[in-house]
Amino acid sequence: MLLPSRVSRVGAWALFFVLFVPVFGLPIVVVGAASIAGQWNDVLPSHLTLRHLHDAFVSNAGVELVTSLATGVIASVVALVIGTWAALAVRALRRRGAKVIGTLFVLPIAVPSVSVGLGLLVAFSRPPFLLNGTATIVLIAHVVLVTAFAFSSVSAGLARLPAHYEQVAASLGGRPAYVLFRVTLPLLTPSLVAAAGLCFALSMGELGATIMVYPPGWVTLPVGIFALTDRGAVFDGAALTVLLLVLTLVVLVAVSRIRTRASYR
Amino acid sequence: MARTGWVWVVVPLTVLVVIFYYPLFFILRQSFTGEGGHVGLAPYAEMLSSSLFRGALLRTIQIASLSTLGCLVLGFVLALIVSFVPFPGARVVSGFIGTFLAFPSFLIALAFTFLYGSAGVFNFIAMDLSGATQPPIDFVYTKWGVILAEITFYTPFVMRPLLAAFSQLDTALIEVASSLGARPLRIIREVILPEAVPALLAGGSLCLLLTLNEFGIVLFIGAKGVITLPMVIYGKAIQEFDYTAGCVVAVVNIALSVGLYALYRFLISRTGGGRAVAVQG
Amino acid sequence: MADAAVMPGLPRAAAGATATAQVRSGIRFDRVTVAYRSTVALADFSLDVEPGEVMALLGPSGSGKTTALRAVAGFVAPTAGRILLGDTDVTTMPPFRRGIGMVVQQYALFPHMRVEQNVAFGLRAAKAARSTIATRVAECLTMVGMAAYARRYPHELSGGQQQRVAIARALAIRPRVLLLDEPLSALDAQLRSGMLNEIARLHRELPDVTILYVTHDQVEALTLADRIAVMNDSRLVDVGTAQSLYQQPPSDFTATFVGNANLVPVTVEAYDATREEARVRFAACSVVVRANGGVTPGERRTLCVRPHALALESPGSGANAIEAKVVEVQWRGSAHRLYLDIDGIELRADSKPLREPPHRGERLTVHFASHDATLLAAAGPGRGAERGRG
Known part of the structure; x- marks a missing residue:
């Protein structure tokens, strides 16, 4: 004491x-x-x-809510697939290679989100990728920003996974793909779920890159909130912020529930 | 095994290169492309000598370092109490800190305008007490408002690795130290602080990195005089459509933060603070 | 099964439902070396494990025994040499083709699967028929006495129960070779001796299965193994039956590691070829010990005598008597251990519990029969001789 x-x-x-x-x-x-x-x-x-909260659902803020949800879910799923795939692939490399490739995957963490948005704006406004003004470019921005977190979260989970599970599985005659889907991924479930929650939360609150690239038809909640407060509708902005927080919290709580259930020991 | 391993890296690596490194390359290319398509250092010469850029660079570094310092002090004190003077509900506090990390930063900026803004709660209190007719509190619209908001938002990023480090500290060390007659401040200085150094370094450099790149707080507070590098990028590219100027600032900003990130990774690998990685969620 | 076609030498027992008569196959290490960067984990290791034999790899940690086992399983690739299962060279074969059962120290039961799913894992991976899986799982669980726990999850089982399931899982694929990597070291002492009997019984029931058993515990090795391969510093030191290694250790390392022998540097005084006995001298003592040939007077040797061969009372004629000073007396429940000093040479003696144990500093006489001691080659510089304390 x-x-x-x-x-x-x-x-x-x-x-x-x-x-x-x-x-x-x-x-x-x-x-x-x-x-x-x-x-x-x-x-x-x-x-x-309750007018502000009510308005949030019926006005175009309702659309923004759906847009944010869609962006968050799609970006999280894509980021989780890429991040998990990359983490598994990097683990199979030799030390030096794993270090180099691993660094390439986590580097987006270090790049400011506004710059990520600017890069997409400049690069995807010309052939071969003409994506400026589409919802896709927003999705890509979110994927870039959260994949690095998915990768490092899943990598950490893999590093904690004792090697002998997969080795015993192989010795029992499990081929690599069989072991991956029957042993490795099920054992990784807690990390995967945690990574998904983190990605979703980050995507829901993303502002810097989105504000650089969003088209008028794909306005996410944070951008909408900024637009509202910028023109003085602070209470409406606060209502939307509360919705955003509640949504994020609900997902995080659900995730931690699944996570406890998935960690068997 | 290792040779076939590369096959599996190709798919995610290709995606990453297309959506991240390819745009990064275009930022670099655009930053050297001046008016009329001339390739050269002219955009840099122009931007780096402008007072807008110099002021923003200076202010960004100033805000980031002061915020980080504040986060370290506040985070250390709070983590110390949660870990070593436990009280019922300390777990709730830790959980709260965990979820705080998942919230958007502009939440704090928004709250600050309600609390300390010209029509904020504290100004009403101050006016009621003093009878003044003008709101006396106006720090929100200065760099101090931004710094305070960033300290609020980023302190949990320091607390997390600290709490992890403290939970691994052998309580017997503290018991032995106090049985040998050391007073609390001495124990903190000589037993706890040395153990916390890796976590402080890791959390601090992460904090510095994130505050250097912070955009939401600065944008939402919207103080005229507080322009940081990300704000310059946003202003040049989106409001003035001057992509080249935006890219020049972006290159500087990226170089700064990647350098800091390298330092962060180095500190983590060097001090074994890896157990307390904050980035890994 | 495509696998069976690929490797005619290794018919997959898992696929064949009726395979009761198993093909027996041994394990051959043919000059196997495993090196990681600069460190050599296994050096020039050659060993033949006979079909149906229980071979223990015994050695301290870092001796290379686990590396040898992992090389058989296919988890480490030898940098040189070959590994054969029966007639098949498996050196470069991926683990999942080898058809080997493996049980590891941490059990490694898949936590997200029920007991029966764990046991069925290998059969499912080999796409065995449903009915085959059901019967085989029931059979293997019954064999280890865990049939009643089929629907449980691993975390609902005790350590010993988990170990039984791990063994059942390995046996379910009807492996010709079973690898056991320190399988008992995570159990407490009582469970350990129970499981030891259990494994011995299983081997009597499945005499065709070749078992490679890695352990650092000499009791496990002596109890279970037909033969023991003693390892140290990434190398094979000695190999032989448990009895021969214990009674006539070929090297000082084996003498200390298997049975904690006292090792004393001695000089040969005389050799009686007809009685196969040598008279040797150390300090002021002159004793007669068994020696089968090759001993010449004047030669330096190492005398090997086990602590419990040293008795306080004389066993009768032909015994050696040594006068010694008591340095330390420890009571160990079933024995008294005495630390004795003979002019600077330390000996350990384990006697039956004594009603009146000697005091420190007391002088007494200890005895040992000449056939309870052997002569080894002179000890190398400090190798192994400092081990075996306590």
Whole structure:
């Protein structure tokens, strides 16, 4: 016990809550309050209303919600397939090769999202890839940004997987593909699910690259939220933000449920 | 085995090259393509000497380093309490920190405008107390607002590796140290801090990398005087359609952050902070 | 089965439902070397395991025994040499074609499969018929006494139960060769001796299966193995029946690693060829020991005598008596261990529990029969001789 006396312990906890609650709790509370505020001309909001949240569903923000969901799901699935494939392939390489290729796959983490968007804008506005102004370019941007996370998350899972499962499976006559689908991937399920959740959450909140490449017909939630707050509709923006958070949280909770069930031991 | 292994890399690598490295190459190419299609260093000469760029570079580095410093201090204190002065609900706090990482950064910027903005809660409080007619709090629209928002958002990125490192610290070390008569501050300095160094280095450099590239917070706060490199890229390419200028800034920004990322990986491999990798979700 | 056509030497028992009479095949290591970069994990290793034999690979960690086993399974590729299963050269054959049953220390039961699915894994992989799978799984689970647990998941089983399932899973494919890699080291002492009997029984029931058993525990090796290959420093040191290695260890390493022998440097004084006995001297003592030939007076040798061969009371005529000082006395439940000093030479003696054990510093006489000691070649510089303490 670092602090043996009760007084000092209570002091430490007090310090913690003085720091933690205003810094992390207050922002979320205040955005939540704004989403149901009719007016906010004093310390506390007044004329509480569900209008903003309601509007979010019926107005074009509803479309943005669906757009974000679609983008998040598609980008996560694609990123998971590429990332898992890459992680499995890299594991089969010799050390030096694995290191080089592995670095190539995680490098997008280090590139600013705005630059990723700019690159896609410049490169895909000319043959052979004419994608500027399509939804595809938004999807590609999201895939680029989350694949690196899927790759490193699955790679970490693979590294933790003891080699003897696959070896015993092979000794029992399991061919490589059979072992992959019957042993390796089932054992990797917790990592895969966690990676999927992470990818989805990141994609849902992505702003930097999307704002560079989005076409008028494919506006994601964060872009929509920015447009709203930029023209002063802050309460509507807050309502959409709350929706975004709730959606993300629901997916994360679902993921952690599946994850506990998938980790048998 | 290893020779046939390369066959399987080809498919994902091709996808990656097309969607990431190919665009990266075009950023580089565009950055050297001046007006009228002239290839040369002229775009760089022009951009690097502009006061817009210099100011943005300086401000970006300043904001990133101050934010990182703040994250390290706040993260260390909070992680210390959660780990070593445990209280009921400490697990909830850890879980909360985990989910905080998955939220978009602009959430904090939005909240800051409600809290500290000119029509924000604290300004109303201040005006009620002092009787002033003008909102007295205006730091949100300065670099300090951005820095505070970034500290709020990125502190969990420092806390995660720290909590992981602290959970592996043998509590017997602390018990032995206190049985030998060391006071808490001495234990923190001489037992806990050395163990936390790898996690602090890893978390700190990750933080620096992310704050260097932060876009959502700066965009949402929308302070006129606070222009960072990603904002310049956005402004040049999207608002002025000057792709070349945007690409020049992007090249500088990418070089900066890839360099930092290399440092981060180096620190992790060097200090064995790999167990506490924050990037790996 | 396409596999069976590819490798006529290795008919896949898993595919054939009626194969009761098995083809027997041994394992041959033919000058096998395994090297990773600069480190050699197995050096010039040659060993013949007879069909149906239980061969133990015994050695300390890092001795190369596990590498040898993994080379048979196909998980490490030899840098030189060949490995044969029966008449088939399997050196470059991928693991899944070898038809080998394997049980590892950590059991490695697939956690997402029920017990019966685990046991059926190899049969499913070989696309055996449903009915074959069902009967074979039931048969193998019954054989290891786990039939009642077929529907359980591995995490619902104890360590010993998991080990039984792992063995059943390996046996289900009717392997001609079974590899056991430290299968008991994760069990506690009591379970371990039970499982040891179990494995011995299984081998009596399946006499055609060749077993390669890797262990660092001499008791396991002595109990189970027909022959023991003693390994050290990536090399084969000695190979022989358990009894011969124990009673007449060919080397000082084997003498200490198998049975913790006392090794004492001695000088040969005389040799009696008719009685096959030599008189040797160390410190102030002169003793008579068994020696079958090749001993010349004046030669330096190493005397090998096991701690429990040293007795406090005289066994009668023909025994050697040595006067020694007691350095330390330890009570070990079933025995008293005495650390003795004879003019700077340390001897360990295990006696029956003593009602009145000697005190430290006391002088006493220990005895051993001449046929309980052997002469080895003079010990190399420190090799192995410092092992076997305690």
